[in-house]
Amino acid sequence: MLSWAGTRGVITLAAIFSLPLVTSTGAPFPGRDLLQFCAFVIVLVTLVGQGMTFGPLVRAMGLQADAADEARAASVSAALAGLDQITHDEGLEPGVTSALRTSLDQRAARYRRRLEALQDPGDGTIVISPALESALSARHLVIDVQREELLRWRDAGRLPDASLRILERELDHEEYALGPGAGPR
Numbered sequence: 001m002l003s004w005a006g007t008r009g010v011i012t013l014a015a016i017f018s019l020p021l022v023t024s025t026g027a028p029f030p031g032r033d034l035l036q037f038c039a040f041v042i043v044l045v046t047l048v049g050q051g052m053t054f055g056p057l058v059r060a061m062g063l064q065a066d067a068a069d070e071a072r073a074a075s076v077s078a079a080l081a082g083l084d085q086i087t088h089d090e091g092l093e094p095g096v097t098s099a100l101r102t103s104l105d106q107r108a109a110r111y112r113r114r115l116e117a118l119q120d121p122g123d124g125t126i127v128i129s130p131a132l133e134s135a136l137s138a139r140h141l142v143i144d145v146q147r148e149e150l151l152r153w154r155d156a157g158r159l160p161d162a163s164l165r166i167l168e169r170e171l172d173h174e175e176y177a178l179g180p181g182a183g184p185r
Helices: 010-017 032-061 068-090 094-117 130-155 161-177
Strands: none
Touching: 010 032, 068 094, 130 161
């Protein structure tokens, strides 16, 4: 499953774009355009083909999510329960503790909603409620809009590439944290 879901096309594209424009004699590199087109088609076919067959393949293999969602919720609950002791032991200021408690409460509520939305019908599959599916899809769309705006800023010269990469990583992390489910991806 890891190889099926893994990154595809990066090495192919890197290799094909590393071909020189001209040979050592100054003549155009023979077949460079055809090679680039073939590489593009191969990458596209593997992205679409493997992407569309990933879900059915996971189900056919009987793979399931582990207990990560429940473990996340339990770890946040433990953090909330131990926060007062940590505050006392470490001498944290009340403002820090209050902000941390609010953040942990919000995270715990989000995990509880997610656990409630994931229903196990007993046959080992996990069914995502329509409400959660809709919320995940909406959040993915909002992240896409954010990405587009960042690219507009970069294209307008208002955002350096290094800053764009940092902000895109933040969006990638946020999208990854949404977990599997609905969305335009």
